[in-house]
Amino acid sequence: MASDFGKAKHDDAEHQESSQDIHNKNGDMIPDLGEDVVYGPSGVAGILSSGPYILTAAFLASLGGFSFGYDQGVMGVVNVLPQFHAVVPYAATAFGKGFMTGMLLLGCFVGCWFYPYVSDRWSRKRALLIASTIFSIGAIIQTAAYDYGTLVAGRAITGVGTGTLALGAPMYISEISPPNLRGTLLVLESVAITAGVTLAYWISYACKDLDGDVSWRLPFALQLPSALALGGTIQLFxxxxxxxxxxxxxxxxxxxxxxxxxxxxxxxxxxxxxxxxxxxxxxxxxxxxxxxxxxxxxxxxxxxxxxxLSKKRWRRTIVGAGVAFFQQLQGVNAFIYYAPTLFVLSPFEIAIAGAKRLTCNHLL
Structure with a gap:
């Protein structure tokens, strides 16, 4: 333990030395690096006093989180509809259901890797446009699918867009926000994800008794408005x-x-x-x-x-990745994806009760 503490102190000291070397090399280049700028109060009071412009920009960026949440929630309900299984019967099998669900996450993994390069080269808001375009293409493919392979491909493409939106939205929000409102406005991303999941459940539930393919194609198609709104309107800021x-x-x-x-x-x-x-x-x-x-x-x-992944930084990497890993390991995403399947297995009439429980769960 003492050895690890000593190494950590050595790493911090080396970083401070590097910072000082660069500062000395460039003279007065970094005079305000650690100073805070205060434009007003934080929290809701700060948002009210700052006017609607910055809130609107952050809200539109947070639609990336809404798209992510909606895509998570919509598949869970659609995949218990008999109208859906009549067109895509393989999706009713255990492997078919799990593979189709997992392709979204695989796409997210791919999107996370290339987003930093895209955002650094072409800007944060253009990267959001690219991500929303990819997401929309995947949503269109899902909506128009008539076989399992096409649906899985659409899920994977949507996942790439989702992964980039999940990174891009909070990055843009954090970089345009004043220091006193940065934390408050970043919460919009989490709220948007929750709202997306909840709305997906209720929309899918409302469509379940529609005749034919529209019962599941309409919920898939309703992924598009938020992504198109994000990609188009964010360019105005x-x-x-x-x-x-x-x-x-x-x-x-x-x-x-x-x-x-x-x-x-x-x-x-x-x-x-x-x-x-x-x-x-x-x-x-x-x-x-x-x-x-x-x-x-x-x-x-x-x-x-x-x-x-270098030796000097692996501790920080483990802390950062570990927090996200254990957040996922506690299983909330599995509940989001498969809760409707569990509710269908119940002998009681709890479809509507399940939607209510999920709504309360996300709001809390």
Whole structure:
């Protein structure tokens, strides 16, 4: 234990030394790196005082979470409908049901790997457009499917879009939010996921007695509005100031910050935040050049993934990945996917009761 603590202190000391070296090398390049900017109160009071603009931008970005939640919830109910099994009978088997469900998560895994490169190269909001387009293509394939293979392919493609949206939405929200509202606005992503799952259950339940294929194709088709709204409307809002600074587009960075804060460039708080963003961007660029000189593009992206697994950083990686791993291990997603199947097995009339329980579960 003492040895591990000593190594951790050594890693932190090495990081501080690297930061100081870069600071010394670049003079006064990082004067405001650790300073906070306060635009107003936090929480609901801060949102009310900040006006609707930043809340609207964050809400639209959080539609990525809504799409994720809806796609999770819709499959569980659809896969117990006899109208669905009449068209896709293999989906009624144990393996068919599990494989079809798992393809969404496999697609998410793939999407998570390439999103960082896409968002760094083409911007956060364009990456959201790409992700919502991929998601929409998958949703269309699912809606139009007439066999098991096509449906599975649609689930996988939707998963790629879902994985990128799950990363992209909170990243964009965090980078456009003022410091005092960042945590509050990020909660919108979690609320949107819960709302998506809940709405998917109720929509699927409402459609279950419709005649023919519309009983399951309509719930699948209703994945599209949120993704299309996200991809289209988010383009009306500014680029992330941090991304613009990373691309050395400093004037645009300041303009974007002024639009988001609804304040003039001469405001002291805007200038302080702007200087902090520039300092952080330049610091990260200098650190990157020091670690990987002359490397860029896909090669740099691969090298940065390898850095996560390096001996110096494996403890942080384990902590970050471990939190997410054990969150999934507790089984809530399995309940989301298969709760309707369990309810169907019950001898009681509990389909509506199941929808109510799931709603209460997610709201709590």
């Amino acid at each position: 500014p680029y992330s100031p941090r991304w613009l600074a990373m691309k050395d587009r400093y004037e645009e960075c300041l303009e974007s910050l002024c639009r988001l804060r609804k304040l003039p460039a001469s405001d002291d708080r805007v200038q302080k935040e702007y200087n902090g963003i520039l300092a952080e961007s330049r610091f990260q660029a200098a650190l990157q050049e020091r670690r990987h000189p002359g490397i860029s593009g896909v090669r740099l992206e691969i090298q940065e993934w390898l850095d996560v």
